[in-house]
Amino acid sequence: MLSSKAEDYLEAILKLTEDKGYARIKDIAEALNRRPPSVNEMVKRLDEMGYVVYRKYEGITLTDKGRKRAHIIKDRHDTLKKFLMMINVPENIADKDACTMEHELDETTIKNVRNFVDFVNTAPEFPRWLEHFEQFCINGKHPCKHLRKRE
Structure with missing residues (x-):
């Protein structure tokens, strides 16, 4: 079960990737009004849970599981x-x-x-x-x- 905070991150990542084609820590931090270290920590957790793929310096992408949940x-x-x-x-x-x-x-x-x-x-x-x-x-x-x- 995802927390509401984690769901907000997935929704923000979906919106950013739909608008810009990609999502970076900086973009997510701006979208959610969070500090980059906090975003980095949550993105790593979402990566471990299989909702995103996070490659440092390359950005964040949603997995199929993450995209499905973000659309919901x-x-x-x-x-x-x-x-x-x-x-x-x-x-x-x-x-x-x-x-x-x-x-x-x-x-x-x-x-x-x-x-x-x-x-x-x-x-x-x-x-x-x-x-x-x-x-x-x-x-x-x-x-x-x-x-x-x-x-």
Whole structure:
């Protein structure tokens, strides 16, 4: 079982290799806001566990096992970020919160969040209730008069 910290490293290595074609200790340190010696230590552990291949001065590459796990983590993150943005969480906060949530939620929860996001995104028409929810977030009142409680 990987720690959430180790999963963050795999996700960062995946992103760097997709963006730049390679990942170095320095790049990972910048991406995760960590010191290079700490990154070096974690990369060595991930190498020993078979998730990456680390060759000093040549960089870090994901193994098939590492790439598979990194894609799972990235998919969880992307799904949660989309969901949070769907419910009006600002993107920078959604990204940060998705990082926290991606490690803690049960796979069943992630699956249902993914299904919900896909369902909403593939609806034939933009669901009006999302517009209503946005308005509710702004003023705390439901825009549909017939749904308001009678006073």
